[in-house]
Amino acid sequence: MALIPGIFSSDMAIDLGTANTLVYIRGKGIVLNEPSVVAYHTKDGKKQVLAVGEDAKLMLGRTPGSIEAIRPMRDGVIADFEAAEEMIKHFIRKVIRRGTWTRLKIIVCVPHGATPVEKRAIRQSVISAGAKRAGLLSEPIAAAIGAGMPITEPTGNMVVDIGGGTTEVAVLSLGDIVYARSVRVGGDRMDEAIVSYLRRHQNLLIGDSTAERIKTSIGTARMPDDGRGAVMHIRGRDLLNGVPKETEISQAQVAEALAEPVQQICDAVMQALEATPPDLAADIVDRGVMLTGGGALLGDLDLALREQTGLSISVANESLNCVALGTGKALEYEKQLRHVIEYDI
Ligand SMILES: Nc1ncnc2c1ncn2[C@@H]1O[C@H](COP(=O)(O)OP(=O)(O)OP(=O)(O)O)[C@@H](O)[C@H]1O
Ligand SMILES: [Mg+2]
Structure with missing residues (x-):
């Protein structure tokens, strides 16, 4: 079927992911891509937002007692409502001028398995963050559209x-x-698998961000042909004597650590x-x-x-970017894809 783009406005599509949030503006494309993290500072019993997105991610696992870095999304749905709302509000403010908020429509994608309660929480947080209308789109449909698959055939x-x-x-x-x-x-489970592998096999404690770095640098789902593959230097804490320790991890070890999530x-x-x-x-x-x-x-x-x-x-x-691009495309071609966007639940 022929698709006709809608007219320009600041209507937006949001991929509210467990790891990253992306914002797409109609007619402009992806305008924001930041980690889904919010950092709070508590002073005299009052909680204040200190940083959101990229800056807040740098604080994960490195915060003193008065600062708390939170990932508001877990398993694709909202785990911390207040933080999710703060995060969405912050990102919307970052990409559009205030005056254009009055008729703001937002389409957000949600995991296919999300329950009605989880869907309502996502819709509510978008409305509280300033949208007048919030539509929901199932994530696999968004991913397929974004990947350019001919889903209407x-x-x-x-x-x-x-x-x-x-x-x-x-x-x-x-x-x-x-x-x-x-x-x-998903990716979080892979990071956890690397952390637990190093704890069990090398008595080494590493943080989640180090595990993610190992995964994205040398991570592999298959045993390397030479039985070892590339190696990476890593630092963590020796669990036997509590002091910092430097060692290395090979691709073969990462493949072993990731075998279960891959399976x-x-x-x-x-x-x-x-x-x-x-x-x-x-x-x-x-x-x-x-x-x-x-x-x-x-x-x-x-x-x-x-x-x-x-x-x-x-x-x-x-x-x-597929899910954000696909949700954005659903916004541009809403007339043709109306049947898959839910406005009232
Ligand atoms: N090169 C790479 N190799 C392996 N994993 C990677 C690589 N680059 C990114 N990742 C992982 O991809 C994950 C983030 O992917 P993505 O942005 O699609 O998730 P999300 O949309 O936020 O999450 P979800 O869809 O589950 O809510 C992270 O766990 C990240 O570590
Ligand atoms: Mg996603």
């Missing part, structure tokens, strides 16, 4: 969005979801395939699977998935 398309908190596997046809499943495994992602894809009606499953065998989200960038994850499922796997261009 009568063929089966599978998208796997691997975020910080969740992995959503969905099969889409004719512009809607035929099957979707959300598993609470859980493979299992979710297999289950989706088994639950998909046969004609649509045959389409997926022909067309392959599209990976989106930051977790899709894990080294060799596409290869590991191909080996386990036998399907051809592609990683979307701009995989970290």
Whole structure:
């Protein structure tokens, strides 16, 4: 079907992710991309916002007693309502002038598995942050649109969005979801797996941000061919004597640490395939699977998935931006995609 863009305004689309929040403005594209973190300062019993986004992320795991850095989203939904609202308000203020707020409409994407209560919390926080209307769009639909998949055609398309908190596997046809499943495994779980591997195997305690750095630098879903791969110097605390310690970790060790979360992602894809009606499953065998989200960038994850499922796997261009781009596109082409945007729940 032909899609006609809507007229320009400051209506926006928000990808309120567990790890990152992205804001898209109609007619402009993505204008903000920052970590979903809020830091509070408590003085004389009063709590004040100290930093939001990039600046607040630098404080995670490094705060003194009077400062608290919070990640308001967990598993793709709001875990701390007050902090989520502060964060959304801060980001909206950063990207648009106040005068243009009066008719502000915002579309936010939500995990497919979000409950009505969780959806209402997201909608409410956007309204409290200043929007007049808030529409919700299912994340797998947004991811598929953002990855450029032909979701309105009568063929089966599978998208796997691997975020910080969740992995959503969905099969889409004719512009809607035929099957979707959300598993609470994503980038955060991978970071935790690296922390716990080093604790168990090297008596070394590292912070979550060091684990994330290991994952994004040398992380891999498959054992390296030479059995060791690249190595990275790391620092942490020796659990035996409590002093700082420097050591190294190899790609083979990271692959071992990540084996369980990677397996859980493979299992979710297999289950989706088994639950998909046969004609649509045959389409997926022909067309392959599209990976989106930051977790899709894990080294060799596409290869590991191909080996386990036998399907051809592609990683979307701009995989970290797909959900925001897709939600933005839904805003631009709202007339044609009206049936998938929920305004009243
Ligand atoms: N090169 C990389 N290799 C592995 N993981 C990566 C890489 N780059 C980013 N990530 C991970 O991707 C995750 C963030 O992805 P994304 O922004 O898609 O999540 P999110 O949308 O905030 O979360 P969710 O969709 O679960 O709410 C983080 O855990 C981050 O560590
Ligand atoms: Mg996401």
